Amino acid sequence: MLGPNGAGKTSFIRIMNQITAPDEGEVWFGDRKLQPSDIARIGYLPEERGLYKKMKVGEQVLYLARLKGLTTAEAKSRAKLWFERLEMNDFWDKKVEDLSKGMAQKVQFVTTVLHQPELLIFDEPFTGFDPINTNLIKKEIKRLSAEGATVIFSTHRMESVEEICDHIGLINDGQVMVEGPLLDIRKEYQNGTYAITTKNEVAQWGDAEIISKNSHHMGIAYMVKSESYPGTTVSALAQSGNLVSFEEVLPSVQDIFIEIVEHGPKTNRHA
Amino acid sequence: MCKIFSSKSLNTDLKLTAMRNPILLIIQREFLSRVRKKTFLVVTVLGPLIFAAMMIVPAILASLPEDEKRIIVLDEAALIVPNEGRDEYPLEYLDPRENDLESAKAFFTTSEYDAFLYIPTGESWDPDFIKNNILLFGKDDPSINMVQYLDGLLETKLNEEKLLRNGVDPEVVAQSVTQVNIKSYTMGDAEEEAVQSATPIKMALGYIAGMMIYFFIFFYAVQVMRGVIEEKTSRIVEVIISSVRPYQLMMGKILGIGSVGVVQFLIWVILSGGIYLIASTFFLPELLANQADMGAAGTPNVQDVEGLAIFDIMRSINFPLILGGFLFYFFGGYFLFSAMFAALGSAIDQEADSQQFMLPVTLPMILALITATNVIQEPNGPLAFWMSMIPFTSPITMMIRLPFGIPIWQVFLSGAILVGTFFAMVGLAGKIYRVGILMYGKKVTWKELYKWLRY
Numbered sequence: 001m002l003g004p005n006g007a008g009k010t011s012f013i014r015i016m017n018q019i020t021a022p023d024e025g026e027v028w029f030g031d032r033k034l035q036p037s038d039i040a041r042i043g044y045l046p047e048e049r050g051l052y053k054k055m056k057v058g059e060q061v062l063y064l065a066r067l068k069g070l071t072t073a074e075a076k077s078r079a080k081l082w083f084e085r086l087e088m089n090d091f092w093d094k095k096v097e098d099l100s101k102g103m104a105q106k107v108q109f110v111t112t113v114l115h116q117p118e119l120l121i122f123d124e125p126f127t128g129f130d131p132i133n134t135n136l137i138k139k140e141i142k143r144l145s146a147e148g149a150t151v152i153f154s155t156h157r158m159e160s161v162e163e164i165c166d167h168i169g170l171i172n173d174g175q176v177m178v179e180g181p182l183l184d185i186r187k188e189y190q191n192g193t194y195a196i197t198t199k200n201e202v203a204q205w206g207d208a209e210i211i212s213k214n215s216h217h218m219g220i221a222y223m224v225k226s227e228s229y230p231g232t233t234v235s236a237l238a239q240s241g242n243l244v245s246f247e248e249v250l251p252s253v254q255d256i257f258i259e260i261v262e263h264g265p266k267t268n269r270h271a
Numbered sequence: 272m273c274k275i276f277s278s279k280s281l282n283t284d285l286k287l288t289a290m291r292n293p294i295l296l297i298i299q300r301e302f303l304s305r306v307r308k309k310t311f312l313v314v315t316v317l318g319p320l321i322f323a324a325m326m327i328v329p330a331i332l333a334s335l336p337e338d339e340k341r342i343i344v345l346d347e348a349a350l351i352v353p354n355e356g357r358d359e360y361p362l363e364y365l366d367p368r369e370n371d372l373e374s375a376k377a378f379f380t381t382s383e384y385d386a387f388l389y390i391p392t393g394e395s396w397d398p399d400f401i402k403n404n405i406l407l408f409g410k411d412d413p414s415i416n417m418v419q420y421l422d423g424l425l426e427t428k429l430n431e432e433k434l435l436r437n438g439v440d441p442e443v444v445a446q447s448v449t450q451v452n453i454k455s456y457t458m459g460d461a462e463e464e465a466v467q468s469a470t471p472i473k474m475a476l477g478y479i480a481g482m483m484i485y486f487f488i489f490f491y492a493v494q495v496m497r498g499v500i501e502e503k504t505s506r507i508v509e510v511i512i513s514s515v516r517p518y519q520l521m522m523g524k525i526l527g528i529g530s531v532g533v534v535q536f537l538i539w540v541i542l543s544g545g546i547y548l549i550a551s552t553f554f555l556p557e558l559l560a561n562q563a564d565m566g567a568a569g570t571p572n573v574q575d576v577e578g579l580a581i582f583d584i585m586r587s588i589n590f591p592l593i594l595g596g597f598l599f600y601f602f603g604g605y606f607l608f609s610a611m612f613a614a615l616g617s618a619i620d621q622e623a624d625s626q627q628f629m630l631p632v633t634l635p636m637i638l639a640l641i642t643a644t645n646v647i648q649e650p651n652g653p654l655a656f657w658m659s660m661i662p663f664t665s666p667i668t669m670m671i672r673l674p675f676g677i678p679i680w681q682v683f684l685s686g687a688i689l690v691g692t693f694f695a696m697v698g699l700a701g702k703i704y705r706v707g708i709l710m711y712g713k714k715v716t717w718k719e720l721y722k723w724l725r726y
Binding site: 014017018019020039040042044045046048049050051052055063064066067068108111 | 293296297300304501502504505506507509510511512513514515516517709711
């Protein structure tokens, strides 16, 4: 879930978590309306997250898991597994105030996933993590997704969106601007940019406009923009043996984000 | 957008039905996290001792004899000479024939005396002139005790002189002064009737109970506010309220901290009861024996008889009612105020910002304390009645009144109003709370709080 500051991402997440009620509309969870009891099926890691500083890590993890409906024994055995997996075995008896920020975030991550929720909502999950822990958590999120959990990300970090998400939704001013499979949206926002590498310099590009031109060990890399598909030009290059590579350049999520926020969506809604 | 759908089996549904009441979990955490602290143990065990020490130590210190302060007197009027003063204030005299005020002051400055008292005689020996012209000089500021002692001494002497001048024998006046000692009784059941009225004890008990309930309510209600602020500033609140409703979190916190208060109070009651039991088991028979001895010897010791009377009076006071009342009014008052404090805590980001809201909220309690003296003087008067009906003052005022014995319907009415108000207050506070805990970095005003009530 993407959107500029103040777009309504956190408000929407809070509605999904039943922290606040929507002004209008309904939230459906699977094939039925969201119920108060569904909180145990959702794991939520808010952007503004914290822990009880004076409480021991182990007690805190058990407390939060029990609030989600686990029994103490269940919570304990699952926590042990997660603590091992995330290399935090020695955390259990420490007080939260004695942990580093990264360590505390690992604890927060565990409390979010411990009750095996079907829906996981992460609001800027990687803030404050070093690259090693970011990768560790990314790996765990992918694993949870592969195991069947639905994961909703709310983030500004576009590179992690492209890496992790299958679907994206972009909201602005409380409205969904665009929503759908990531690849489809990138294709939709394709703006006729192509990367073409040739052995030798090309003099004629027809109606295509050269955006950039760089020489490298494979030849000359052109970035061209064309309103129509430059099939004829590319075929000619291929036939003459001058073509090294040809690729359609899809816009990055960041480009799409900026374009939509500044100019609005191409269509009101993507299928 | 990702679909909110999962192919995973809904095995958690079964657990949901068995999910325990989260309020109980919250109560448990709030209770245990406080009771396990060392400070709780120290305050609970040492609290009564510290409290007793706070009452006793100043009294002991005040009763300690002061250091000796030697006073040199130039008594031109021959008013008090040759009175030698008392232990702390020995008086010595300069000869008025050889000294005047200036030379005496010069002598005093270089001497080792602590104070110099000058009693002039004037043109003719006139008591009214003398009383207005007595001077006292000190190396330091003369203490109030010293001034009071000298005032008393000089006043007695001047009064006697005035009486003599008017032809009245001071002895006759001294014999005519009468002090009345009314023995008051409370009409009630047979046992109570026999016991001398315990008004002074009840007054003390009323004061102590009123003060204690104020401290208890305030202390624990502020803890609720701190807890709310802690959850808000540590940003854990959003995680918690994604699992429980804000109202449940608030109620769990209020009930958890309240139970710490009750446990602490009960421990204190047991400790005090133990001390009382020990005192009455070991000292009462001794007192009775002493009294018997004295009776035989014909020399009753006033102090010991008073001690015995206190035990009698203590027995005449309805302690179960007072203890029950304390627990009820503590819970009632605590609920009311802690709900308000929880709402306040949710609206602010740090404790320092709480000041502007605290005063209006605590003002009624302070008012109840200020009027305590009036209530004690007339425990069944209109002020006492209305203050014990208004729920914001009733916990304190009622506790002050309870030892005096009040109509039971008033206790029930006041209790019902208190309970009704706290339910209403918890509802209102809950509305502010659920908005407030998610608001960061916003300077909140009363107007804003009112707006939140309507969300």
